[in-house]
Amino acid sequence: MRQFKLSSPILTILPALALIPVLGVVLAGMHNGGLFILFEFFSASIHPSLDPAVIHSAWRGLQITIATALLSWVISTFVGVLLGLISSSIFWQVFGFSTRIAIVLRRLLAIPRSIHELIWGLLLLQLLGLSPWVAIFSICIPYSCLVARVLTDQIDNLDHKALIAIRNSGVNHISTLITALLPPIIPVINSYGGYRLECALRGATLLGVFGMGGIGTELQLTLQSLEFKEMWTSLWMLGVVMISLEAGLSWWRKDSFLTKQSERQLLISMAIMLAAIVISFLWLQALDVNIFSNFQWHPIPLPTLVEIINAFSELPWINLITSTIVMTIFAAGIAIGIPPLGMMLWPTKLGTTLQSAVWSFLRLVPAPLSALLLLLCTSPSISVAALALGLQNLGVMGRLLKEGINQQNDNLYAAIHSSGSGKRLAWLYGHLSPQSKSYLAYAAYRTDVLLRETVVVGVVGGFGLGWQLQESLSSFNWAQVVLVATSFSILTLIGESISEDVRHHLLKSIKREQNPSLQN
Amino acid sequence: MTGLLDLKDIEVRENNGYRLKDIQLSINVGEKIALLGRSGAGKSTLIAVANGSLKPNSGKVSWRGIELKFLNNRQRNEIGTLWQDLRLVEELTVSQNINIGALAKKNFLWAFYNLLGTIKTKECLTCLQAVGLDNVFLTTPVQELSGGQRQRVAIARLLMQQAELLLADEPLSNLDPTLVDEVLKLFLNKRSIDPINIPKTCLISLHRPDLITNFTRVVGLKRGRIIFDCQVAELTPLEINSLYKDR
Amino acid sequence: MNSSRRNFIFSFLFISTLFVSNGTTWARPKLIVGAIPDQNPERLNRLYRLLSSELSNELDITVKYVPVTNYPAAVTAFRTGGLDLVWFGGLTGVQARLQKPGAKVLAQRDVDANFQSVFIANLNSNIPVIKNQSELRVLKGKRFTFGSESSTSGRLMPQHFLQQVDIKITDFKGRRPGFSGSHDATLALVQSGAYEAGVLNKQVWEANVNRKKVNSSKVRVIWETPIYVDYHWLAQPDLDKRFGNGFTEKLTKTLLGLSKSSITQSKILKLFGANSFIPAFEHQYKDIENVARKLGKIK
Known part of the structure; x- marks a missing residue:
């Protein structure tokens, strides 16, 4: 009997199978009652x-968002690099300690990472009160842990x-x-750090929760009141910023790719980070966001053991956990599988350009908005x-895939294409294959993010943890909060060990040389 | 009496066999030792045990009477290794890699400073010249160099370290014949090239027995055991042949 | 070296920011006004800009409006003293008052004393108009959506009225209701047919009817709830200490005194959807507290 072994390029496409059951259910529930509102939404894009x-308030909101994103980006990158260093095995090996410390640290960092920034924000708000730093910290906590993991x-x-x-x-x-x-490590930080800036920008749309305003406030309120014209004013502004940021980053990546001199890269990145801090401080100050306000400690009563035990019996755990897992797996399948599938099916220049445009749009639209639009x-x-x-994360994965492919050379693709294979097969073997391992690694990180983001789609009907x-x-209800947050962490840890096993399995093909032990 | 570096009862196990067994080796100041053996005889393992990067399953290695694992950084810096796989930092330039040799004597700020540019000390330039590389290479990233050039950079880095003892694992394999002579002369005959001190003592593994003439002592390794250890003058062709013969 | 000069400039800028910021921290104490997020931003901005300037004129203080876009965040910000005067809904106001003992209920709109929610249904769902509360049972097994999970009129009171006739939230289709996030979204989703029925604030429903946003061939009211109290102004207990004796009373009087005779004040009232503000008292909210306790929204 022939034994099938899945290769990594196939593994990148296979998750797209999740689309079949999802689309099945979605299409079965189709109705045309919301077409008018949907039409209103899209036509409002031409008439924001x-x-x-409206423009004035969106513009102010945008500035606050960018300034805060810059600040939390620098902090989370810096802290993330430090945490990443101390949770790597080699760090402890150099100091002559057991590498178990690294493993324990890595597992510990999964806990802050497993909780959505919105939840961190609400928790920190309880303890520290209304302050811009609460917003910045709550974005930085999960983000720096993610940077650390990568x-x-x-x-x-x-x-x-x-x-x-x-x-x-x-x-x-x-x-x-x-x-x-x-x-x-510097080139890695440079290219991944740049991508984190975009994530920080998306994360900073959350600032409204902390009374800081920002473009997210505009988006959330216009979404609540279904004022699509006003919403598009903000969406367009945010879109322009995101697209120019993307263009700037890809230019910078290309440029830094040419200068192999890490000394220059190091200096430039440090200068950029310093400048970002100064600019964001001055900017926020100019926008009348008092970044130097004091903290006060506002303790909350910790739940007692009895309360926690009671809370445990109150909630339908099996239901909550299964629906969370199902939602995460389906969402991950869509986000991971569709970009390579789409690119393979339509690898022409036109196809790629159109798909990137769709990805940009999907990245721009927050998940609660797309849920509402779908529900219509x-x-x-x-x-x-x-x-x-x-869908939103599909936009992110698509971008990562395209970027990875753009950075590799075309030789393999050209060789396969010239040997008479069709464009699609040539794309699969020549472009996707060399990328597939790193793409799958990012896919594992994205799954983490998706699990966290299940927090924001309540509109669809109270699903999951x-x-x-x-x-x-x-x-x-703090007892319930503790329990649910704990289950998020446990799920993240389980997901992580599964994805690590998969990674190790994938990496087995690359012969890894032993590191002789270090003394002293 | 203890020598500079003493290996006592060394045993390195592998699966169900040995990579090294019953090794007794004492290296004294000023000795130039050639380590001979077929590939797979255990030369690299012996060198790794001698510099402390590989812990033997049993036995003791000591430097000036102190066990290797208790050495401080300064004492450790007295042992210089030329690795078979070179172990250069690929992302750095030639000068930065050479300066790594001096790192043990500097603080971490200097390490940082080294990353930011080209530090052209007299020592650095001397080391570069000693291995026959032109000054224009100073700012070249090592990943752009050819195999032979990389090996020279590794040697320059080692010179920069100014160690007491040199442990070298096949340092001549990638060099062209004229340079082989030069490098051997450098390690075996020279005391110093101002301002760089050359290690007075060395243990160099070789795959060509014809190169041993200028050494003082020669050690033959076969299947993980030392089968001879004598002055070069006392070595017989028979002994050399036995190294390369089966059984 | 070039980079050292650059570093110098950066550190200079950085230090100067610290000085600039120090200058702004000793401004006179501000009254920070907040509100739960239940209107579109343009309207909120206009409303609170007008209100802030009106309050600062009348009371001779600095007033700052801080938009907080999340219900529990607004409650927490009030507890931790980040907001001085907040326009809360019934439930959030009670939550805030329980977490900050001594907080003072200042005023409510004339409409808030007799507030109502409306249950609406999509016409295709064949859900009949209901005459009697017990007939709400027709909603069992239907796709049903509330508004925001912390909303009094979009969730708490409707859920209470449902429970009075023994309908649990697990009785809807899929064993759970939706939470659309806002009154407008509830209307849009029921009108589209995504949900067969839903419930929202009567005031928002009427506003949408007036703006011709309701398609009467698709959606209709099936039941109006009994009346209850809702939105109100809640103030920190220590305002008198910070702004001078009798400040809380002066503030209450200013709010109550807003009248349609002044142009700005009439604009404010119109944006609030009120004819006037009327006195409000803690005891009016006892019922809401009881309901919230029963439904687990207050422990």
Whole structure:
């Protein structure tokens, strides 16, 4: 009997199978009652509100959002790099400690990472009160842990022979790390850090929760009142910023790719980070956001054990957890599988351009909005929630895939194409295959994010742990909050160990050389 | 009496066999030792044990009487290794890689400073010249160099370290014949190239027995055991042949 | 070296920001006004800009409006003292008052004393108009949506009226109701047919009828709830200490004194959808507190 073994390019496309059941349910529930509103939404894109008051408030909101995004980007990148370093095995190996510490740290970092920034925000708001820093911290906590995870994986996958050699010649720990670890990691930080800026911008649309205003406030309020013309004023503004940011980043990536001199890259990135901090401070100050306000500690009564036990029996756990898992898996399948599938089916220049445009649009539309738009033409179901979540993240994954492909050279594609294979097959073998491993690694990180984001699609009908977390928070039921947040962390940890196993399985083909143990 | 570096009762196990067994080796100041053996005989393992990067399953390695794992950074810096796989930091330039040799004697700020540009000290330039590389290479990233050039950079880095003892694992394999002579001369005959001190003592593994003439002592390794250890003058062709013969 | 000069400029800028910021921190104390997010931003901006300037004229203080877009966040911000005067809904106001003992209920709109929600249904769903509360049972097994989960008129009171006739939220189709997030969204989703029925604030329903946003061939009111109290102004307990004796009373009087005879004040009232503000008292909200406790929204 022939044994089938899945190769990684197939693994990138396979998740798209999730689309079949999801679309099945969504299409079965189709109705035309919302077409008029849907039409209103799209036609409003051509006629956004030009009322000076709307533009003025959206413009102010946009500035607050950008300034806060810059600040939280710098902080989360910086903290993320530090955390990533100390949760890598090689760090502890250099200092002569057991690498178990790294594993424990990595697992611990999964806890802050598993909780959505909105929830962090509401929790910190309880303790610290209304302050811009609460907004910044709550964005930074999950984001720096995500940066840390990506970086840890990268660091531990590096070849550590040079590092061992340097340490062995009697160089002290810190100099060893600076010399042998920093140079290969800087390009990673540069390219991944740039992408995080865009994420920070999306995250900063959350600022309204903390009374900071921002473009997210405009979007949320216009969504609530279905004022599509006003909504499009904000969407267009945000879109322009995101597209120019993207263009700027890809230019910078290309440029930094040419200058292999890590010294220059290091200087430039440090200068950019410093400048970003100064600019965002001055900017927020100019926008009358008092970033230097004081904190006050406002303790909340901790739930007692009895309360927690009672809360445990109050909630339908099996239902909550299964619907969360189902939603995450379907959303992840859509987000991961569709970009490579679409690119393979339509690899022409026109197809790629159109698909990128769609991805940009999907990235721009927040999940609650796409859930609402979907609901206007189909019945509520868990599939709609998964689809709404999946669509936004599909935009992100598509972008990562395209970027990765743009950075590799065309030789393999040209070779396969010239040997007579069709464009689609040539794309699959020549473009997707070399990218598939790193794409799958990012897919694992995205799944993490998706699990967290199940918090924001309550509109579809109270599904899953995410909705329960919001409900418990709005009832100020701390015992339930503790329990639900814990289950999020446990799910994240399980998901992480599964994806690590898959990764190890994938990486087995690359022969990994042993690191001889380090003494002292 | 203890030598500079002492290997006592070293045993390195692998699966169900040995990579090294019953190794007794004492290296004294000023000795130039050639380590001979077929590939797979355990030369690289011996060197890795000697510099402390590989812990033996049993036995003791000590530097000036102190066990390797208790050495501080300064003492560790006295042992210089030329690795078979070179172990350069690919992302850095030639000068930055050479300066890594001096890192142990500097603080971490200097390590940082080294990343930011080209530090052209007299020592750095001397080391570069000693291995026959032109100054124009100083700012070239090492990943752009050819195999032979990379090997020279590794040697320059080692010179920069100014160690007491040199442990070298096949340092000549990638070099062209004229340079082989030069490098051997550098390690075996020279005391210093101002301002760089050359290691007085060395253990160099070789795959060509014809190169041993200028060494003082020669050690033969076969299937993880030392089968001879004598002065070069006392070595017989028979002994050399036995190294490369089966059984 | 070039980079050192650059670094110098950066540190100079950085230090100067610190000085600039220090200058602004000792401005006179501000009255921070907030509101739960239940209107479109353009309207909120206009409303609170007008109200802020009116309050600062009348009371001779600085007033700042802080938009908080999340119900529990608004409650928390009030508890932690980030907001001084907040326009709360019935439930959020009670939650805030319980978390901040001593907080003062100042005023409500004339409409809030007799507030109502309306249950609406899509005509295709064949849900009949209901005469008697017990007939709400027809909603069992239907796709049903509330508004925001912390809304009094869009969730709490309707859920209470449903429970009075033994309908649990797990009795709807899919064993759970939807939470559309807002009154307008509830209307749009029921009108579209995504949900067969829903419930929203009567005031918003009427406003949409007047703006011709309701298609009467698609959606209709099936039941109006009994009356209850809703929105109200809630103030921090320590305002007198911070702004001078009798400030809370002066503030209440200013709110109650807003009248249609002044042009700005009439604009404010119109944006609030009220004819005037009337006195409000804690005891009026006892019922809401009881309902919220029963439904687990207050522990």
